[in-house]
Amino acid sequence: MADGLEEPMVIDARQLERIQHVHRGFLYQHLYVAECLLRAPGTDTLRVVVERDEDVEVVGPDGRVYIQVKTRGETLQPADVVDALARFDDIRREHVAGTRQGTASFLIACNVPPSPKLTKMRGAGDWPADVELNWPAGPDPKPGIPRPAASVADAVGACVAIAETLPFAILRPDTLTWKLAGEVVLASSGSPPREDHSFASDELPALFEQLVVKMQDIPAPPLVYRSQIDEPPLLTEDRVRILCGLSGAGKTAWVAEAAVHSPAAITYIDVADIPGTALPATVAREVAARMFGRTRGGLGEILLPGASPLETLGALSVRLGQGDLLVHVVLDNMHTLPAVDVRALVDRAPNIRFLLICQSGVTVTELETLLEIKTETLGGWNEDTIAAAITDASCHADYPACERLSRLTGALPFYVLNAALIAAREYDGSIAALCAEIETQTHAVSVAQELILKRAFDGLSAEQAETIGVLSLSDVALARDDAIALIEKSLGLGKREAMARMRSLPQSGMLELFGNAGVKIHDAVRILGCAYVAERGADFARSSQQALLDLMVGSIRRDWSVGKLGLLIRLFGNLGQADVLVQFATDELFHEMGVWPEIEPIMAAVAADASENPETRLWALDGLVFNDLREGDLGAALPRLERMKALLDTEKLSATEWLAWAMKRMLALTDTGDVAGVLDMSRQVEAQLPDSPEHRRIFRYNRALALFKLGQNALAASEVEPLIEEYYRVLGLTPDDVLGRNASELRPLLPKGRDLTDDLKHLADTLDLYAQSRGRDGNFTGLARIHSMKFYDLARAPQSLVRVGQDLVDDFVSRNDFIGARDVLERNLFPTIQALGLVSWVVPVRAQYAVVLAYCGDHAAAAAEMERLRPYEAGLSPAQQGELRGQRRLVERLRRVGGPPQAQISVPPAVQAMFDARRGQAPVVQRKIGRNERCPCGSTKKYKHCHGR
Missing domain, CATH: 3.40.1350.10 (Trna Endonuclease; Chain: A, domain 1)
Structure with a gap:
């Protein structure tokens, strides 16, 4: 609110x-x-x-x-x-x-x-x-x-x-x-x-x-109006309000649409070409004609000859008060007028409610101070709305592409529609292709926001332009001190001058403030800022990016986030530091962060570069194969494994590189069904293993995984079960320690003084493999999956957490515990996806949520959710499209014939007592979400406006 x-x-x-x-x-x-x-x-x-x-x-x-x-x-x-x-x-x-x-x-x-x-x-x-x-x-x-x-x-x-x-x-x-x-x-x-x-x-x-007269001055709303995030009401009890936003934010369209549904008379005046001194006369004339134009003598009593404009406005206000008439006046483009003239206007007309529509800038800052009010904003379109809009424009995009377009356009409606128009005309409707070229500044056709905002950008001082330029290199919010440090280092300034430049930016309207500490250039402006940096030359761009990279390294150590990691990786790529990126690509946890699409082209280029160090090329291929196997793309993995083997045969590489190749080849052969080949590679790998418990645990896991892929479920489970116990001992925990505790409560129980990230991830992997092996034979493995999710959380492996969470949801559904399935989605998966920006998981998890809603009997919400996902369908792969359509058919079938009743799940009293003692609270009771609560999907909307619609 x-x-x-x-x-x-x-x-x-x-x-x-x-x-x-x-x-x-x-x-x-x-x-x-x-x-x-x-x-x-x-x-x-x-x-x-x-x-x-x-x-x-x-x-x-x-x-x-x-x-x-x-x-x-x-x-x-x-x-x-x-x-x-x-x-x-x-x-x-x-x-x-x-x-x-x-x-x-x-x-x-x-x-x-x-x-x-x-x-x-x-x-x-x-x-x-x-x-x-x-x-x-x-x-x-x-x-x-x-x-x-x-x-x-x-x-x-x-x-x-x-x-x-x-x-x-x-x-x-x-x-x-x-x-x-x-x-x-x-x-x-x-x-x-x-x-x-x-x-x-x-x-x-x-x-x-009369109704025509009341509406004819208000701009016509768009034929199809799409609501923005958390739109404010047009009419409130406040006497003066300011709605502020960049050009293209949809402010006038919002007024026009809201006025259609307003029972009150709205007087709309565009003041763009009106001098500030003429504003009182304009308002008095328009309001008087609107309210008293059909009343004999009404105008004569108000528009007195010889009276000043402010006196006339005051007389009008008195007359309105005497008649208990409520008047709403919308003044558009108010940023073009002096703030003192606006203050005089509202002070003289206490019986008129004013809504001031402005673009960001110095005038708005002054108005906030003079009128002692805070500005309101429109939130832009969310990804679902963007998907619907681009589908209507004959374009296609999956959720990640819609999220990229949202970032590039600031989610402002006019810019989104313009981008869709260009994509349909120049990029065969591919939003992803358009976004890729805009991000690399290689698009041939200028988008509207560049042309519209360039006027404002060109009006900046040289100091403001270069300051906004270097800050535009970051697409994540920077701490205020970090932003000042970036200005210092990039522009060679002293701290005092850098702080002065930072203080001047809010007046430009191009700087977004996040709480008391975070700052970021508005997404819609960043295209111009990055173009400015490029125009200053390669040396300036490189030094500015290097300054930001150095800053990000320190910032991530203090406050880690996926957004910062993604920015860091892009900077390494832009600066040609391929060796660092290869180290990232060979780290299992790196593949959990959702930034692989940004690094994959760089890895492919390194692997194909004959002038590159052979060891670097092999590890680049290793990272590519690791991702291929994760995604089940055997067609890409096998040729890359052959290239790794060729490097091993022709170059003097160590046993470590050979083991990396051999382990992955063993796993790839399982997907071809080559049992003999898998067993042969398994023997070769075991014979070459270094004499260390860590290497042997990794090998035992991969051997169990190979058995599982070959269909040997019971054997895989028996192989991995003692490995789970061993990892628990390494971490100084027992399964009972984990029962009833969430990840944050487990962290203090872990050994201190050493990095446990790999061991936490590997324990989570073994628990997941055990659950899959046992589950394939029809056993319920919910507890193993719950524990696996906790350790993925501790290891910061969000994609695996979400994947296992989806399996856990299916486990609950198979037991007819639909309330439990819904709880996992709302309490674990949606918050994780939202907090870490795992855009590739949004559609599959929401589709699964729709199915669970249908099982819970909430058929209207399930159907509505499926309908909101429909615009993404064209941007999905054929396999993903088939899965989504199958889920849609299941939702429809459950609506027609219903599903099984909810199972009655009870927790043993002794276990519940242990939970209560650990948590220091009463038992958690499943309940229906209140319609005015925040939606558990993490959208920040109320439930009734989101998944409760």
């Missing part, structure tokens, strides 16, 4: 559901009345009345039709109409007695047909002859009476279809529909000017015209 406070959990979820149903019914009724108003011209309707004796009353020359509007789930039952029929009796008696003029007829309009029992009642002799039932497929209504729609969406469609025939081409039909529905809400409340709750037929043309 804007105030930083979270809404508390809903105490009664059933009550919330009832409230939602009530409001859905009200909206349906308001749209029904709106259609009555749209149909009235050309009929004998004299007046339409809302919310008096009945929901709707249509008054004609001979009497009136009393209409009760109802919305129900499947059919209309007799109990739903009993009260209405009794009330109709009372009204009928008044007409018979002459208390009310004219004849009375009655109608019950419903979105669903009557039930068989109600149909039978309706055909009986005692059913009142003057009471009709209408439903979507029912009998034709009388002229001027709408046919009930089946849903709110259909009701909107019916209104829009009629609005399209009206002679107001300047206003979109859907806009007119929503504004008219807002007028119905106003009349239903009896608020001025509709204290009598009614609309006269002869005033309807003027009403339609």
Whole structure:
């Protein structure tokens, strides 16, 4: 929320559901009345009345039709109409007695047909002859009476279809529909000017015209509007607000779309070409004409001859206050005016609520100070929205490509759409290809953000431009001290001057602040900043990148993150330090960080470079083969293994290099089914092993893995079981120590004074292999997988953690423990993916989550999640597409036929007591997530706005 406070959990979820149903019914009724108003011209309707004796009353020359509007789930039952029929009796008696003029007829309009029992009642002799039932497929209504729609969406469609025939081409039909529905809400409340709750037929043309006048100055919203992250409301209780963002952030489109659904009158003024001194007169004229243009003498009392603009504005504000009129004024491009003029405007008009739309800069900083308010921003599009937008633009991308586009464009809507347009025209629709060229500054066609933001960039001072340039080299937030140090070292400045430059950057609007310590150049601006560095020449670019690399090495030691590691690797590659990257590539844990796609081309180039050191070339191939085997790409692994063998045969390399080749060849042969070859390589490797426990443990694991791949499940499990016990002893732990403790609680129990990372990773691997071996024979191995995840967490091996977590989810589902499966996803996998930016795992884990939701009976949420994943499908590999489609079919089948019941899982009392004692808390009880809680997927949205939709 804007105030930083979270809404508390809903105490009664059933009550919330009832409230939602009530409001859905009200909206349906308001749209029904709106259609009555749209149909009235050309009929004998004299007046339409809302919310008096009945929901709707249509008054004609001979009497009136009393209409009760109802919305129900499947059919209309007799109990739903009993009260209405009794009330109709009372009204009928008044007409018979002459208390009310004219004849009375009655109608019950419903979105669903009557039930068989109600149909039978309706055909009986005692059913009142003057009471009709209408439903979507029912009998034709009388002229001027709408046919009930089946849903709110259909009701909107019916209104829009009629609005399209009206002679107001300047206003979109859907806009007119929503504004008219807002007028119905106003009349239903009896608020001025509709204290009598009614609309006269002869005033309807003027009403339609008035709605056009109220909206015609507001820019039309896009034909397809996509919401941004955590959009603020257009109308609030605050008297003055500032919405700030870069050009292209979608600020004006947000105002236009929100105004369509606002029941209040919005005065929109673009002040781009208005001098600051003329602003009060402009606002006074526009608001007065909007509010009093049809009131005799109204303007004359306000726009007094000889009065100054501020005096006129003050008089208008007084008049608004006297009439208890609430006015909302949106002023666009306010950053072009002096802050002091804006302050004078808002001070003189206390009865007007102002929303100031600005681009970042000095003026906004001054306005925040003068008005003592904080700016609001739009959050941009999330990856799902980007995927939907680029799919509509005939482009394709998987989740990682959408995330790259989000970073490059700052997720700003206009820039995303422009990039999609270029990708469709120049890159065969491939967003990934476009992003790759933009990142390397080799794209031939300029994207819109370069052209738009270049004006702002060119307006910077030389000092600001070069400062933003060097800071743009980092795509992760830097600590403020690190950013100052980078400015110092890159630009050869003293600390005092570097600090002065840093202080000047927030005024440019191009610097993002993260909490009290982190700073980063806005993603949308980084393209220009990096281009500036390149234009300064190769020496400047290299020295600046070297300064950032040195800074990152120290920063990672203090505060490790995947983002920093990815940046460090890119810098090593850009600076040609292939030997360092090869060392990374041969480290198992490096492959866990999700940055392999960025380093693979560099490794391939090193391996193919005949001038490179043979040992470096072999280890580059080793890293490539390791990743090939991880991904099951035997077609790539085998030729690379042959190249490794050729280097071993022709160059003088050590036994260590031979063992690296032999171990991987043994594993590759398992995928070909060559049992004899595997056994032969196993004997050769064992004979060449160094005399060390560490080497022997690694060999024993790989031999067990080979047996598993050859289908020898029981033998693989028996091989790996004693290895697990040995790794536990190396780490000074027992399985009981791990039971009931999470990773952070285990860390203090580990031996001190030595690096345990490899041993932690290897224990996790052995536990995972044991679980796979036993699980393939139908055994439940959830505990082994849970422990494996804890050790992967301790070893900082996030991709393996997520992979094993998905296996654990499948374990729980196989036992019909769907609540447990959902808990693993929400408490472990989503937070890990979100925190570490493991973009390649987002789609598969979310698809699995949709299946689990379906098993839990939450079919609407499961279907909605699958629908949000649909735009990514075209960007997936054929195998991934097949898996996603299979999961979609499973979700649909579970919706149709249902799934098995949830198993009743109980924890033994002794084990539960141990958990409670270790945690110092009461037992954890599974519960449903509150709709106002943060979604466990890590999106930072409320559950009701994310996976609870």
